[in-house]
Amino acid sequence: MKIGLVGFAGSGKTTVFNAMTGLNVPVGFGGELHLGAVRVPDRRIDALARIFQPRKTIYAEITFADIPGEHGAEKRGLSRKAIQQIRDQEALCLVLRAFPNPALEGAPDPLADLEAFHAECVLADLELVERRLERGKREKANPLELAAFEMMRAALEAERPVRALPPEELHREYLKGYALLTDRPLLVALNVAEGDAALALPPALAHRIAELSAAGLVLSASVEAEIASLAPEDQAGFLADLGLTESALDRFIRTAYGLLALLSFFTVGKDEVRAWTIRRGTHARQAAGRIHSDLERGFIRAEVTPCEVFLKYGSEQAVRDAGRLQLEGKDFIVSDGDILNIRFNV
Numbered sequence: 001m002k003i004g005l006v007g008f009a010g011s012g013k014t015t016v017f018n019a020m021t022g023l024n025v026p027v028g029f030g031g032e033l034h035l036g037a038v039r040v041p042d043r044r045i046d047a048l049a050r051i052f053q054p055r056k057t058i059y060a061e062i063t064f065a066d067i068p069g070e071h072g073a074e075k076r077g078l079s080r081k082a083i084q085q086i087r088d089q090e091a092l093c094l095v096l097r098a099f100p101n102p103a104l105e106g107a108p109d110p111l112a113d114l115e116a117f118h119a120e121c122v123l124a125d126l127e128l129v130e131r132r133l134e135r136g137k138r139e140k141a142n143p144l145e146l147a148a149f150e151m152m153r154a155a156l157e158a159e160r161p162v163r164a165l166p167p168e169e170l171h172r173e174y175l176k177g178y179a180l181l182t183d184r185p186l187l188v189a190l191n192v193a194e195g196d197a198a199l200a201l202p203p204a205l206a207h208r209i210a211e212l213s214a215a216g217l218v219l220s221a222s223v224e225a226e227i228a229s230l231a232p233e234d235q236a237g238f239l240a241d242l243g244l245t246e247s248a249l250d251r252f253i254r255t256a257y258g259l260l261a262l263l264s265f266f267t268v269g270k271d272e273v274r275a276w277t278i279r280r281g282t283h284a285r286q287a288a289g290r291i292h293s294d295l296e297r298g299f300i301r302a303e304v305t306p307c308e309v310f311l312k313y314g315s316e317q318a319v320r321d322a323g324r325l326q327l328e329g330k331d332f333i334v335s336d337g338d339i340l341n342i343r344f345n346v
């Protein structure tokens, strides 16, 4: 999964990026786009790896892109380049500054920054949607497609994001290839000063985030950077001193998985124990396609064992003997934590 860190200059994107990825990109300079991957921690994978002792253990990954804000004239603007970089992301994390930054004028105003960001995205989308409508009408495009774009135009003119439109009314199949900004799942990270790390989202901000069909969380990038620099055994104590129970990375991953309706399934063996990320509601055959296109094409059936069942019995044979191995067809909906073994024939 690719998540873009977006927001205005000096909001703390690079600091968040460093804390999450363990990299050490210079902060406070804008600069170029950076990429960094983090492993999604998963105790189930740890437990399966202890049983199988595989040659390779592969966790799910999130790739963060640190997209620099625009420096100079327009303080709250997004450059063309930034908009293009944002379009390339599967999901967006908007970093809002709520800490005093001596390099920037004025007190932080995260709600105003959220509105400004949203307004920029609405404008960029509106431009794209209007262009599509003009051309579509000239070329007598599919009326259903035009209707979908008309619906989006109406929403955007009312300053509502496309992601807030009910999926059953909006025909998403026509949006493929358009990369709208307000369609991207949005996670808003309020970047607070060190002393405020344990606070909840202010109600006005929480309300607006919900209106925009986004999710929100509070973090302090500089606290996170400090946690990331500590030895694992010292981290829990440091978090407790600040009134926190887990690092922002863990909360972030959980919130992002929920927002994107993602789940993990596993494949296991002596060679490899591996997590795969899919959307909720994915069928067994499509899930097989994540592993390899041959498995999707030649799909016969899936042997399915929920991870907790496997861990209770301890081996594939014991699961079989207990009659707990499920044989499922192509339309079976995969659940979080299912271990899949695909039978196929090509």
Ligand SMILES: Nc1nc2c(ncn2[C@@H]2O[C@H](COP(=O)(O)OP(=O)(O)OP(=O)(O)O)[C@@H](O)[C@H]2O)c(=O)[nH]1
Pocket: 007, 008, 009, 010, 011, 012, 013, 014, 015, 016, 026, 027, 028, 029, 030, 031, 067, 068, 069, 070, 099, 100, 101, 191, 192, 193, 194, 220, 221, 222, 223
């Ligand atoms: N006190 C405090 N300072 C922070 C925090 N997060 C970032 N900063 C500081 O704010 C300044 C800007 O942070 P960056 O992470 O570079 O901001 P950015 O969003 O990447 O900025 P651009 O790349 O220029 O758009 C740096 O001096 C950081 O050290 C925080 O949580 N608390």
Ligand SMILES: [Mg+2]
Pocket: 013, 014, 015, 027, 028, 029, 030, 031, 066, 067, 068, 069
């Ligand atoms: Mg930066």
